[in-house]
Amino acid sequence: MNAESLALLLAATLNAGTVVALASLGLIINERAGVLNLGAEGMMLVAAIAGYAASVHTGSDWVGFGAGVLAGAVLAVVFGWLVIWLNTNQYATGLALSLFGAGLSAFAGIAYTQQRLAERPHFAVPGLADVPFLGTAIGHQHPLVYGTIALAAALAWWLTRTRGGLVLRAVGESPESAHALGYPVRRIRLLAVAAGGALCGLAGAYISLVYTPLWVEGMVAGKGWIALALTTFATWRPARVLLGAYLFGGVTMLQFQLQGQGVQIPSQWLTMLPYLATILVLVLISRNPIWIRINMPASLGKPFQP
Amino acid sequence: MFSPLSKRSVLKFAGWAALAAGAALVGCGKKEAAPDAAAVPSEPASAAAVAPAGPLKIAFAYVGPVGDAGWTFAHNAGRLAVEKEFGDKVVTSIVEKVPEGPEAERVIRDLVGQGNTLVFGTTFGYMEPMLKVAADSPAVKFEHATGYKTAPNMRTYDSRTYEGAYMAGVIAGAMTKTGTVGVVGSIPIPEVIRNINSFTMGAQSVNPKVKTKVVWVNAWFDPPKETEGAQSLLNQGADVLFQNTDSAAVLQTAEKAGKYAFGWDSDMSAFGPKAHLASAVINWAPYYIKATKDVLEGTWSTGGVWWGVKEGAIDIVAISDKVPAEVKAKVEAVKAGLKDGSFAVWKGPILKQDGKEALAKDVVADDKFLSGIDFYVKGVEGAIPSAK
């Protein structure tokens, strides 16, 4: 593999990793507030079709992204209302959201499988794009790729250095204490859930507008679940989410690279790689229960009743 | 989480509920035995055995969605051609996304039960289910695509997609600047391997040094994976892409990267106006019209056909203006040769990847040879997954 191929592989990795990173950052906001939303896959699917449809009808990608964000947020709010106010079981409700989202997106998307988006724009960062190797690797990405990196940094800063982040984390660690201090725990959780849903929606729209500019049902193909796994891998820290996401993206692209180079491993084993890698990572991260207990928001998954 | 109830009360309630529900439903079912206005009546298979005086009822079972712009789309286009050709004499219906395997049996049985007397199954995986239903419904004619088992009332049909692949290859060989072309493969069955080989041979006929790289997505239709596979091929130096998968993802990826690609199964030029060189399409209309005619005129008989350019089932269309005139002329020459039988894609000498001879000089491969191709020809890189 020469330098050019490597640079292209890196570029593809960034692209592939952005989807999972965006969703995972949203899920971190959720989980830091103590709510586990297993419905990521469903939200991403509905956002994908919402974004696609919006872009087809208006010709504007940004409207599409907006539609995706809205779709994700709306679904998340429904989920949030159920688990925060009606105190339904978080795992089951999240699963229901995933299954419902899959069905709803397939249904809504029927009319769009034959549709096409407007011509896809080409991006190039002026100056950077022409630098050999580095330019190929990082100079031609969609603005959201850079946006995701900025978002991770911003989120890390917000969580650790601002009052808002502190309150969020407090709600996640001990909602009873936060409640006793007078914070509107349920409202904060709902906001967190909505924000998380919005980011998952953005990730979903990215898939159907940038990653594979088509609509086909089920096109998220498990990335929502990978994003959930990533939050544990990253011990709920935004910067580590990026690392994990790009790792996953890299393994995904690597398996095709290996196929094309005639590596004598059956393609099915290569296709398994990203998922096996995720399991391995989960195992490595989780094996120290004290580490997990220190890092995991203490009230994650547990209902709160004021 | 769930309160422990006394089993007895659960059972008691459940029992009464079941009885009540069952009585209500069975009662409703009997009352509404008469067919509704909008619905098609569901008669048992035997009642539909007598050919009714009304229009011929034809049913199509699709494995994918009609909107896939590929395989199923092409079949549906054939169906619409039948409707256009025969007008009032036929009534067609479809079921899409029928999974291959035993689920299909129920769907096909239901189609027969609705009074259809000509049923088309458009994918290999319907073979066993169709055979079973065919055995139970002797008055219904079954047409199975891409299979190999037949019955007195079931025959097979297929298209020589490799001819389209060859012609695409001719264009690819002329248009590649890097000398490497890429194929996004679906599932490593002989049909697809044959297409990869034919594509390569076509390219080599204008550019003997061409190399073909292949990636497998292990699915007929999976746009995200197809995109990743296509991107990977581009990363590895291929600048003209070909596919055996069913969506426009590969073409779109090439469009985004400023490279070239082809459409497959149907005309995909709208999906990648700058990248699109040509589309290798399947036209099922001639066969579907013939099959319908056979049933209408009572001349239907079992067997198997494999149609190509000669019979109008395969074509290469929408050739871009970027393709030089002499290349277009070569493609036309190949097409003419296939039409009048003077040209054969699989004519020796053909060498395998390892250099051994697959076909001796001037020997034309027969259908049996073609059906069992499990090797790559020289010029294709990599290994066939799970090859023996």
Next chain:
Amino acid sequence: MLRLEPRAAPSKALTLLSPLIALGITVAVGAALFLVLGKDPLLALRLFFVEPLKSAYALSELSLKATPLVLIALGLSACFRANLWNIGAEGQFILGAVCAGGVAMHATPDTGHWFVVPVLLAGAAGGMAWAGIVAALRDRFHASEILVSLMLVYVAEMFLSYLVYGPWKDPAGYNFPQTITFLEASRVPRLFAGLRVNWGLVIALVAVGGFAVFLFRSLPGFQLQVGGLAPAAARYAGFSSRKALWTALLLSGGMAGLAGALDVAGPQGQLTPYVPMGYGFAAIIVAFVGRLNPVGIVFSAILMSMFYIGGEMAQSRLGLPKALTGVFQGLLLFALLACDTFIHQRLRWARSRHER
């Protein structure tokens, strides 16, 4: 304003009624959806709820679809009651099918009908092994069973694909990805001539009884559930959470594997890449709608099967899209979860505005 406040004791009436109310909501939304799509709602509802029950053939098809759902959901109910979220039943189903197929291929024309027993047992063992990986990783490394079991679904799919494209491919199959068709000795015998329903139905009904005994009358079952409901109390009582983990996962893995084996040695008759049918995920809904109760699961499995089969018929008779089935199934679960809230809580009008 409306407030939710906890009840003194869970409402018995609502415990039984809530699935029916949820079904009612789903049907109402469905009817509205049909109207919007321009189809006759009564006819569509008839296709979903009446047609699948109309004849012996229809009932046979219904039970073929419901049997794997019942089996897997029974196992999942044990898991969910223990607060273990085994989302990967689909992968365990596949492994069960693979192992069953592996044994089934060894039958010769002279093998007796007893051979189907080791075939099914191999399937159950395969599913158990796959779930065992999840249990081991959770036990040893505290890895989330949700995520590990789900990742293993994708791995299982690829593994099956590798086998049917490679080592297990039928040499006489024109290189298509499928194994040989299993001989009669390996097949699950049918119950009635002419219908596809087979002994799997009997096995499922026996399993229902078995699980009822396990969950409500046995000590391990009790320990399992206490561990899920009140982990601290369970620890105090000395119930081993590790034992609960392994019991629940192995049990649900075994059931899913058995369902896979029945499917492959039954209607499918061979291994193909189309073995994964989504039953592992649908069974999650079945388990919940059945209130994690063995008898309830039977009814919810029948209901879900009606959704599937009705959806197929609605497609070919009314031109309704197949995706509707998924919408209904998801909606049913949502509605159920919402309705369930009112079992433990009730709505009250509050005079003054208390703190939220």
